[in-house]
Amino acid sequence: MLSWITVMTGLAFPGLQALQVAFKAACNSEVPGRVVVPPGTFTLNEALFQGPCKSPIEFLVQATIRAPSDTSAFKTDGWVVFSYINGFKLYGGGVFDGQGMYAWTLNDCHKTFSCRQLPMNLRFNFVSNGLVKDITSKDSKSFQVNVLGCNNLTFDHVTVTAPDNSPNTDGIHIGRSSGIYITNSNIGTGDDCISLGDGSKDVHVTGVKCGPGHGISVGSLGKYQNEDPVTGFYVKNCTLTGTMNGIRIKTWPASYPGVISDMQFENIRMDNVGNPVIIDQEYCPWNLCKRGVPSLVRISNITIDNVHGTSSTPVVVNMGCSPAFPCKNVRLGKIYLGYNGPQGRAVSVCSNVSPTITGTQVPPACTT
């Protein structure tokens, strides 16, 4: 039996100081500690909760917590940051509201290499053996949830929301982490619902609804030197609705070397989705790269099976692999995707890939 100490943060106004005092007490306790933020609405400045702690930590958050709207209130690129904690739980129905609408007009990170990183709502840095459950991230100024250097961290019944035109508001971004589970969650935002950066291993996404947003993405990879492989991505029983892309793997042309392998996309429902299945090894937004020079990222062991629904673009399956390293061991099972728009019939387009066909595809695989 675990025994817990519970630290309330005060009913009236649990501001930054009260929260940090509560966290320190819980973190230094020999028995597991719980920080309680009761219901209410209040503003919280940039907050870092950093371990290591002597025992596991819980945050029970029932409140709606608002970020300062002014970006000059932030010194780093994280608003609420949990760092170096082993044994972690964040739960309770609370809402983290980044008040991003005041900052989105300042965001030009998608257009330029040198830009100011706006703060992300929730950052998990080097958190292990953790659970985030029944928590909402709303209107982040930048990425909503960022996972870095984590191991065995589950997001269950998490809600992510922002308008579809909010720039760079990726739902959950994962990098250099392993054993990440995202289950039974609802993500609607202005950029990728879920995105995997380099060093993501063993990531499981099950029962996620995505939309609006740019879809579920691996990459982009290849833009930076010495990126770690992305391996083991299992996306099952998910629904995408009205998103700009469906499931997407993207790498830069003229890139540094990299590896993407062992990905399974199964039982995916697409409802009016653009580019439902897309491998794009010439990903070059805003022309910030040299097109025509092949990507050096090697893609292998990809399974796509039981993908059904409707597309908002005529190219429903688009696998554009690198001429330098054609995609290897790609398996296509049952894929049924319709297009009813004015731009002709649904087609499936492939280059530099010869998939193994194990099911029926409508339209037929790799028509051009």
Ligand SMILES: *[C@@H]1O[C@H](CO)[C@@H](O)[C@H](O)[C@H]1NC(C)=O
């Ligand atoms: C993963 O973390 C959870 C806590 O969320 C814990 O219950 C479980 O035992 C951990 N799994 C492993 C393999 O350590």
Ligand SMILES: *[C@@H]1O[C@H](CO)[C@@H](O)[C@H](O)[C@H]1NC(C)=O
């Ligand atoms: C996906 O759904 C099917 C059918 O409802 C179920 O049998 C399967 O266990 C689910 N897969 C996962 C990984 O939850």
Ligand SMILES: *[C@@H]1O[C@H](CO)[C@@H](O)[C@H](O)[C@H]1NC(C)=O
């Ligand atoms: C791809 O799968 C094969 C067979 O399952 C395995 O031997 C190989 O190591 C995998 N390749 C990569 C790059 O993971």
